Amino acid sequence: MAEAPRRRGGETREQILDVAERAVLEKGFASTSIEELIAAVGITKSGFFYHFKDKGTLAEALLQRYIDRENRLFDDLFDRADELNEDPLHGFLVGLKMLAEMMNDLPGMHPGCLVAAYTYQDQLFNKQVRDMNAAGVLGWRRRFRQHLERISESYPPRADVDFDALADMLSALVDGSITLSRATKDKAVIGKQIMLYRDYVRGVFLGA
Numbered sequence: 001m002a003e004a005p006r007r008r009g010g011e012t013r014e015q016i017l018d019v020a021e022r023a024v025l026e027k028g029f030a031s032t033s034i035e036e037l038i039a040a041v042g043i044t045k046s047g048f049f050y051h052f053k054d055k056g057t058l059a060e061a062l063l064q065r066y067i068d069r070e071n072r073l074f075d076d077l078f079d080r081a082d083e084l085n086e087d088p089l090h091g092f093l094v095g096l097k098m099l100a101e102m103m104n105d106l107p108g109m110h111p112g113c114l115v116a117a118y119t120y121q122d123q124l125f126n127k128q129v130r131d132m133n134a135a136g137v138l139g140w141r142r143r144f145r146q147h148l149e150r151i152s153e154s155y156p157p158r159a160d161v162d163f164d165a166l167a168d169m170l171s172a173l174v175d176g177s178i179t180l181s182r183a184t185k186d187k188a189v190i191g192k193q194i195m196l197y198r199d200y201v202r203g204v205f206l207g208a
Contacts, residue, residue: 013051015041020062025112029059029121059118059129066114067136074143077102088150089205093198095147100194109187110178141167148201155205166204173197 019040023032034055038048052058081095082088103110118125118133125133144167152163173193181189 012041012043012047016043016048016051016058017062017065020058021066021114022111024062024117025114028117029124034058056126056129059125060132063114063118063129063132063136067132067139070136071139071143074140078147087154088147089155089202092147092151093202096194096198096201100191100198103194104188104191106187109182109185110190112182113175113178116175116178137171140171143167144170151205157204158207159204161204166201169200170194170197 016037019037020032023036034045034048038045041048052061077098078092078095081098082091085091085094115133115136118129122130122133141164145163148163148166173196174190177190177193180193181187
């Protein structure tokens, strides 16, 4: 009998996080109140505090869930791409194409990046949250650098290139293109930018 209450409690926690994430992406963390979250989910204030001791704890949980979800997405895309290609360069290029296609297939505009939203309002958060945010970004850098280093073993770069900067370029490009796509109401912008990055990576290792 205890399993059902635990499951319902987990569902409620996820509902709170879902509603909070949408609100933070739409109007920022400072403008997102506990009162609106409990009203949207249909729980009491004590119900909220059962899952999160305060708004800061909610911020940590939101960010960790977002980073974990992005990491699972990258694992899935690039692991599948590597399974289809023994060549590390072609595998990475296929993974980028799959990422671009996934962005193009979104049913609506991209909702935004929680890491970027937290960065823009980092004065609202404690050191732990700021450190989590930085660790997430640096983790993506390490992830893509590893791909680039594997590629370079078979395809030495045609010119001097900073692999950290090249890895960061993908994160910067996706975040920037999300902003551009939302401003122009053109969701195809993100996929196009990823494909341009794909062409650039190909040029770095194969030349023109």
